Amino acid sequence: MNTIFATITEDEKSNASVYEKAGEILRAGGLVAFPTETVYGLGGNALNSEAAGKTYAAKGRPSDNPLIVHIADFDAVYEICEEVPQTAKDLAAAFWPGPMTLVMKKKAIVPDSITGGLGTVAVRLPAHPVALQLIRTSGVYISAPSANTSGKPSPTTAEHVRFDLDGKIDMIIDGGPVEIGIESTVIDVTGEVPTVLRPGFVTPEMIREVCGCAELDKAIIEGAPADAVPKAPGMKYKHYAPGGELTVVESISGNMDAVVETINRLSAEKRAGGHLVGILATNETLSRYEGDTVLSVGDRKEEISVSAHLFARLREFDDAGTDIIYSESFSRDNMGLAIMNRLMKAAGGRIVRIE
Ligand code: TXA
Numbered sequence: 001m002n003t004i005f006a007t008i009t010e011d012e013k014s015n016a017s018v019y020e021k022a023g024e025i026l027r028a029g030g031l032v033a034f035p036t037e038t039v040y041g042l043g044g045n046a047l048n049s050e051a052a053g054k055t056y057a058a059k060g061r062p063s064d065n066p067l068i069v070h071i072a073d074f075d076a077v078y079e080i081c082e083e084v085p086q087t088a089k090d091l092a093a094a095f096w097p098g099p100m101t102l103v104m105k106k107k108a109i110v111p112d113s114i115t116g117g118l119g120t121v122a123v124r125l126p127a128h129p130v131a132l133q134l135i136r137t138s139g140v141y142i143s144a145p146s147a148n149t150s151g152k153p154s155p156t157t158a159e160h161v162r163f164d165l166d167g168k169i170d171m172i173i174d175g176g177p178v179e180i181g182i183e184s185t186v187i188d189v190t191g192e193v194p195t196v197l198r199p200g201f202v203t204p205e206m207i208r209e210v211c212g213c214a215e216l217d218k219a220i221i222e223g224a225p226a227d228a229v230p231k232a233p234g235m236k237y238k239h240y241a242p243g244g245e246l247t248v249v250e251s252i253s254g255n256m257d258a259v260v261e262t263i264n265r266l267s268a269e270k271r272a273g274g275h276l277v278g279i280l281a282t283n284e285t286l287s288r289y290e291g292d293t294v295l296s297v298g299d300r301k302e303e304i305s306v307s308a309h310l311f312a313r314l315r316e317f318d319d320a321g322t323d324i325i326y327s328e329s330f331s332r333d334n335m336g337l338a339i340m341n342r343l344m345k346a347a348g349g350r351i352v353r354i355e
């Protein structure tokens with residue numbers, strides 16, 4: 001398949017023809033990748049089973065892992081959800097448009113192929129202008145998983161999408177790099193207490209401020225039993241992984257000097273054994289490391305600079321051919337919970353804890 005590349009520019013006229021073409025493709029059951037404020041999504045017509053099948057095939061994703069339905073106006077929830085609880089209305093008023101996904105009981109018009117056979121559907125109203133314009137002009141609700149090959153780090157630029165999906169989808173819309181860099185917070189609002197199934201930019205504290213309470217699904221709390229079954233089916237699969245073997249190094253007491261020392265020692269050992277070693281540092285520590293590829297993910301003092309670059313850096317280690325990677329760890333406060341969730345998954349749970 002020949003994938004069309006299009007860029008959103010300052011030129012309104014050329015943008016209009018991009019949305020027109022993309023809408024045509026979506027209405028015909030094809031796939032269009034587009035930017036959102038979290039990560040790039042792989043869009044299809046959410047009410048069309050055939051489009052869902054193509055989405056799973058392009059990503060190489062297991063079809064029991066349901067897709068998020070993207071809408072551009074709140075009232076659309078009444079068309080696709082059987083029940084819209086008060087907590088959903090309150091959370092939507094606080095955080096939509098934005099990086100939050102709500103799981104609610106689905107209506108019959110949402111095909112089982114979108115929801116992996118579940119009786120619920122995940123819905124998001126994104127904040128990115130290109131995403132909103134695409135949903136509105138195409139006239140369809142857009143199902144969109146992250147636009148990466150299943151298992152790989154999620155795409156935060158159109159180039160990442162091209163690398164994974166060129167030739168497998170109809171169109172890629174380049175709207176520049178994303179802002180947040182990790183996927184939306186997924187919240188189950190079907191029960192009494194809103195439950196976070198996947199952490200993201202909207203934190204449990206922010207949810208508590210709106211609803212008075214919030215729980216975390218056991219499977220995302222570290223130290224949860226290995227057999228804890230995640231309620232978001234996607235959380236059980238291998239995820240976000242770079243090609244090299246990633247290990248997180250964490251100091252329990254927060255001693256960064258000890259972290260730097262440990263990573264440098266491990267790096268030297270592996271390099272002596274003939275490995276190409278990558279190190280994921282922060283601006284604060286970048287100059288203190290010795291490895292083959294040393295990259296800063298961002299500024300410790302500014303969470304969003306870390307989330308925005310995490311997946312891109314993991315891909316850069318692949319480009320450099322590193323087969324062993326060490327990363328610093330991060331505080332689990334605020335959005336740190338989401339950052340550590342993605343990092344620990346990318347590491348397949350490998351962590352070295354020191355004093
Ligand atoms: O930020 C995002 O959410 C991005 C952008 C493109 O919007 N999308 C995204 O989609 O991350 P995806 O498919 O990569 O992740 C969707 C997550 C998975 O963990 C999936 O299991 C969960 O949401 N999910 C979807 N529908 C669900 C449902 N009905 N019940 C529970 N979890 C659900």
Ligand code: MG
Binds near residue numbers: 145146154
């Ligand atoms: Mg994904």
